[in-house]
Amino acid sequence: MGREREPQKPQQQQPPQQQQQQVSYTVDQLVAINPYNPDILSELENNVNEQVSSQTYSLDANLCLLRFYQFEPERMSTQIVARILVKALMAMPAPDFGLCLFLIPERVQMEEQFKTLIVLSHYLEVCLCLCNFSCSNVWSERSFTYLFHLQTGRFRQFWDEAAKSRHIVEAVPGFEQAIQSYAIHLLSLTYQKVPRSVLAEAINVEGLSLDKFLEHLVANSGWILEKGHGKGQLIVLPRKEFNHPELKKNTADGIPLEHITRIFPILG
Amino acid sequence: MAAAGYDYEEQGREQQDSVYDPNYVPDSVKSFVVHLYRHIREKNVYEIHQMYDTSFQTLSERHFKDTPWPSVDAVAHFVDNDHVFCLLYREMWFRHLYARLTPTLKQRIDSWDNYCNLFQVVLHGVVNMQLPNQWLWDMVDEFVYQFQSFCQYRAKMRNKSEQEIALLKQFDQAWNVYGVLNFLQALVEKSMIIEILEREKEGLEQFTATDGYDYSGGSNVLKVLGYFSMVGLLRVHCLLGDYHSGLKCLLPIDISQQGVYTSVIGSHITTIYHYGFANLMLRRYVDAIREFSKILLYIYKTKQYHQKSPQYEQILKKNEQMYALLGICLLLCPQVKLVDETVNSQLREKYGEKMGRMQRYDDEAFGVYDELFSYACPKFITPSAPCFEEPLLNYNQDAYRLQLKLFLYEVKQQQLLAGVRTFLKVYSTISLGKLANYMEVDEPTLRTILLTYKHKTHAVDSEGKIISNADVDFYIDDDMVRVVESKPAKRYGDYFLRQIVKLEGVINDMDRIKLE
Numbered sequence: 001m002g003r004e005r006e007p008q009k010p011q012q013q014q015p016p017q018q019q020q021q022q023v024s025y026t027v028d029q030l031v032a033i034n035p036y037n038p039d040i041l042s043e044l045e046n047n048v049n050e051q052v053s054s055q056t057y058s059l060d061a062n063l064c065l066l067r068f069y070q071f072e073p074e075r076m077s078t079q080i081v082a083r084i085l086v087k088a089l090m091a092m093p094a095p096d097f098g099l100c101l102f103l104i105p106e107r108v109q110m111e112e113q114f115k116t117l118i119v120l121s122h123y124l125e126v127c128l129c130l131c132n133f134s135c136s137n138v139w140s141e142r143s144f145t146y147l148f149h150l151q152t153g154r155f156r157q158f159w160d161e162a163a164k165s166r167h168i169v170e171a172v173p174g175f176e177q178a179i180q181s182y183a184i185h186l187l188s189l190t191y192q193k194v195p196r197s198v199l200a201e202a203i204n205v206e207g208l209s210l211d212k213f214l215e216h217l218v219a220n221s222g223w224i225l226e227k228g229h230g231k232g233q234l235i236v237l238p239r240k241e242f243n244h245p246e247l248k249k250n251t252a253d254g255i256p257l258e259h260i261t262r263i264f265p266i267l268g
Numbered sequence: 269m270a271a272a273g274y275d276y277e278e279q280g281r282e283q284q285d286s287v288y289d290p291n292y293v294p295d296s297v298k299s300f301v302v303h304l305y306r307h308i309r310e311k312n313v314y315e316i317h318q319m320y321d322t323s324f325q326t327l328s329e330r331h332f333k334d335t336p337w338p339s340v341d342a343v344a345h346f347v348d349n350d351h352v353f354c355l356l357y358r359e360m361w362f363r364h365l366y367a368r369l370t371p372t373l374k375q376r377i378d379s380w381d382n383y384c385n386l387f388q389v390v391l392h393g394v395v396n397m398q399l400p401n402q403w404l405w406d407m408v409d410e411f412v413y414q415f416q417s418f419c420q421y422r423a424k425m426r427n428k429s430e431q432e433i434a435l436l437k438q439f440d441q442a443w444n445v446y447g448v449l450n451f452l453q454a455l456v457e458k459s460m461i462i463e464i465l466e467r468e469k470e471g472l473e474q475f476t477a478t479d480g481y482d483y484s485g486g487s488n489v490l491k492v493l494g495y496f497s498m499v500g501l502l503r504v505h506c507l508l509g510d511y512h513s514g515l516k517c518l519l520p521i522d523i524s525q526q527g528v529y530t531s532v533i534g535s536h537i538t539t540i541y542h543y544g545f546a547n548l549m550l551r552r553y554v555d556a557i558r559e560f561s562k563i564l565l566y567i568y569k570t571k572q573y574h575q576k577s578p579q580y581e582q583i584l585k586k587n588e589q590m591y592a593l594l595g596i597c598l599l600l601c602p603q604v605k606l607v608d609e610t611v612n613s614q615l616r617e618k619y620g621e622k623m624g625r626m627q628r629y630d631d632e633a634f635g636v637y638d639e640l641f642s643y644a645c646p647k648f649i650t651p652s653a654p655c656f657e658e659p660l661l662n663y664n665q666d667a668y669r670l671q672l673k674l675f676l677y678e679v680k681q682q683q684l685l686a687g688v689r690t691f692l693k694v695y696s697t698i699s700l701g702k703l704a705n706y707m708e709v710d711e712p713t714l715r716t717i718l719l720t721y722k723h724k725t726h727a728v729d730s731e732g733k734i735i736s737n738a739d740v741d742f743y744i745d746d747d748m749v750r751v752v753e754s755k756p757a758k759r760y761g762d763y764f765l766r767q768i769v770k771l772e773g774v775i776n777d778m779d780r781i782k783l784e
Contacts, residue, residue: 035513036449063513070508071445071651094728095550098674102509102549106670126681126720155716189722189734192745198715234746242726242736243743245752263765266772 027061041068041075048080048087055174057087059096066103078111085117086169089124090178093185097121116165123158124182155183159204180204189242193226196233290339294331297338298346300324301357305347308397313481317400325578328364336365352395355386363410366417373432376418380442383411387451387493391458396487401480404489405532408496411448412503418443419507419649423664433656445651449504452497459494462520480528495521495528499535502542507649509671511546518543523559533570534579537563537586544593545646549675552727553601554737560594561607568610588618592644595619596637599626600682601725601737602689629683637679641672685721692740692751700747718744 027047034040044065051057062084069076081104088096101109101118108114158179162169169175183202187194200206205213214235217223224236237243300323307315328337340358347353362379365371371379386407389395422436422443441447456462467473480492498517505514521527523543530536540563547556567587574580595615598604604612616623619640626636648667655661691703704714725738742751 036446036453038446059512060516063510067508067510067513073652093723093726093734094732098678099510099512099550101674102511102671106666106673122681125723126684186719186723189726190719190744192743194744195746242722242734242741245741245743260765263768263772266768 027058031058031061031064035064036067038068038072038075041065044068045077045080048083051087052083052172057091059088059091059094059099062087063099063103066100070103070105073105076108078108078113081108082113082117082168083172085114086172086175089117089121090172090175092124092179092182113168116161116168120158120161120165120169123155123161124179155202155204176204188237188240191237192239192243193234193236196235199235288335290336291342293338293342293346296327297331297343300327301343301346305350305353308353308399311398313398313400316398317402320400320403321577324360328368332364332368334368336369337361352386352389352397355382355389358382359386359407359410362414363406366410366414371417373421373435376414376421377435377439377442379414380418383414383451384447387455390490390493391454393458393490395489398481398488399492401492401528401535402532404492405496405535408452408493408500409534409538411451412500412507415443415445415448415504416507416647416649419445419651420647420664422654423650423666424662425654425660426662428660436654437656440653445508449501452500452504455490455494455497456501456517457494459490459492459497461491461494461498464491465520476527479531492528496535499529499539499542502546503538503646506542506546506646507667508651509648509667511549514542515546515550533574533577533583537567537583541586541590541593542646544590544597545644548593548597549671550727551678551724552729552735552737553597554603554606554727554735557594557597557601557603557606560590560597561611564590564594564611564614565608568614589644591615591618592640595623595626596640596644599623600679602739603737627686629686633683634676634679637676638672641675642668645671681720682724684717685724688717688721689740692742692749695749696751698749698751700744700749703749718742718749 027044030040030043044061047058047061048065051062065080066084069081085097085100088100091097098121104114109118162175162179180203187199187202191198196210200210203213214223214225218225222238226234226236300319304316304319307319337360340354340361343357344350344354347357358379359382362371362375362382365375366379428436461475464473464475468475475491475495480488480495482488482491498521501517502514505511505517518539521529521539523529523539528535529539540559544556544560547553547559564587567583571580571583571587574583577583591614594607594611598607598615607615622636622640626633626640645668648671650663650667654663687707691698691706695703700711700714704711707714707717709717725741726734726736729735740751740753742749744750
């Protein structure tokens with residue numbers, strides 16, 4: 001063992017029949033079999049591009065690729081890293097973006113395109129409530145200035161900033177929808193009934209398009225439109241244990257059958 | 269092996285005591301190796317454990333306080349030049365050296381070479397021994413430790429001699445991160461341990477019940493090394509900052525239950541420490557708090573039995589570190605109810621004052637977070653090879669600084685929520701307008717603060733399910749904030765079931781008593 005490292009000729013080492021099989025492997029299987037085998041590096045890079053074009057996602061494959069970059073920094077492609085980060089942003093509320101950052105050296109994170117992405121992630125992480133944000137050297141000066149300007153920010157600022165960074169995020173299809181679902185996820189954790197204006201701002205959709213959007217959700221996801229008292233429409237969000245805590249209790253009350261079986265002999 | 273075929277005596281002895289004669293074997297050492305060798309051949313696990321755990325320490329204390337043990341060549345003829353025994357002897361030889369002296373680069377490379385040979389032999393299935401779990405755990409533990417130590421050593425480039433740099437270049441495969449990970453992974457795979465644990469769940473196999481030992485004459489070495497290698501992988505991944513992958517490696521072990529990992533105190537602590545730390549970094553505070561609390565209580569109750577163990581100091585250190593981590597978790601997620609009462613009072617005693625300062629959310633508070641994290645975090649490593657071009661730069665702090673920065677950034681984001689938490693605690697219902705007024709923000713801002721609160725108090729678990737970490741939760745109904753204090757679900761059912769069984773036992777006992 002103690003793998004001999006031969007980055008120049010990665011393909012030649014593989015026995016031919018294994019290469020054949022790989023065609024039918026999914027990327028997750030490939031990573032599960034070769035978690036520490038840099039021979040699959042270029043395949044993983046191709047897969048990142050494929051995730052972008054086919055709107056799929058594999059955190060494990062991307063972390064594995066970042067791991068290889070971490071082990072052999074000279075093989076790192078910053079373009080691929082940027083794509084991984086955009087995909088990770090789209091996986092919110094999962095902590096994937098942070099997980100990726102843990103593996104990317106600080107000097108790389110200081111590059112302009114990554115700073116922008118990090119700022120976008122901040123907007124999503126704190127939903128822009130930066131009122132108490134005090135000056136500190138925790139983050140780079142530049143990102144900090146961004147944040148400071150947005151003291152009373154809201155989702156609005158995220159969308160504005162994303163619009164400015166079109167060249168990065170627009171290369172990744174489905175970005176807007178992914179962030180919209182994140183916003184909706186957060187709203188439905190928080191609200192039983194949400195005012196139309198709050199929803200509109202969070203998902204960056206207004207007017208007729210919003211009507212269409214809502215129509216779809218009413219038909220498919222159990223959303224209900226209600227008239228608010230004079231302040232425009234209210235949207236009743238589906239009941240979950242997070243916005244209807246009483247739902248949670250019921251699930252915790254059950255006793256598994258195998259516990260009951262312990263007293264069967266006594267009852268009998 | 270890359271490092272094979274060099275002249276063993278050539279370098280690397282300067283640092284050690286000049287009176288050390290690697291060929292001198294005291295009688296007690298001769299008797300030690302002869303007996304150990306015999307017990308190993310006879311598969312007498314109990315005696316092996318005694319000699320490994322006690323005699324080796326006693327002899328080290330008496331003869332080798334600040335010198336290495338006799339060289340393997342000097343003892344080999346007492347043990348029929350047994351290849352595997354010599355590999356095991358050298359493994360202990362290096363472990364003793366690392367613990368008491370400073371290894372030279374040559375010795376680090378030699379030790380790597382020895383691990384390669386030893387694991388190679390195990391992986392090829394030619395080992396038919398039965399070794400104590402303690403020893404097998406120590407091998408994995410030491411292997412990862414020496415890897416970490418090598419990375420730290422290599423990253424301090426500035427004061428390397430020319431000779432050292434030449435050696436680093438020549439033996440660039442020694443302690444290579446791919447090599448280390450692939451060995452651990454190979455042990456996991458070759459041992460089939462994941463399948464064994466799976467089959468055990470269905471009652472088709474015994475592993476945990478026998479503490480991993482094989483009572484039908486087979487060897488436990490590969491199986492148990494494979495088992496502990498999963499913990500080893502968790503640790504290596506944590507050192508690299510890859511918490512998600514680390515926890516994935518640990519998945520086959522059910523840490524909510526006793527297992528072989530709890531049969532050795534060092535393994536138990538290492539597992540939970542890294543599990544908790546990884547979960548802390550993944551913001552799954554509840555999981556971290558629960559497991560930290562459990563093991564800290566366990567250490568509190570049992571530490572007196574380990575006072576004489578060579579690991580005692582290590583146990584105490586990890587104990588303190590885990591209290592610090594628990595303190596951090598509880599500040600970011602105030603769920604004190606999850607913590608055992610004894611552990612909680614210990615925590616207040618150790619870190620009460622610091623935690624008070626951390627709650628103030630000023631720059632000083634930040635400093636204390638920094639201090640506790642730096643004290644309690646693993647020794648992060650940069651796994652890549654150094655740049656040999658002048659000027660030679662140290663990079664041993666890079667990995668630690670990145671993890672610290674990202675952690676502190678998370679703390680900063682969490683601190684925004686402290687204000688709103690205070691208000692939510694005192695109201696059961698409050699209108700958005702009124703709350704905004706109290707918090708001195710406008711209503712739209714308040715709405716975003718509340719969204720942030722929800723986001724930060726809800727984590728995503730390993731299966732992608734949303735889990736709540738919130739001590740105080742709420743929901744908004746139109747314009748009203750309704751607060752829900754989370755109460756730990758009282759398990760009445762479970763309680764009654766247990767009492768029924770107990771009562772039945774008491775009645776049975778009473779029935780058995782014959783009154784005269």
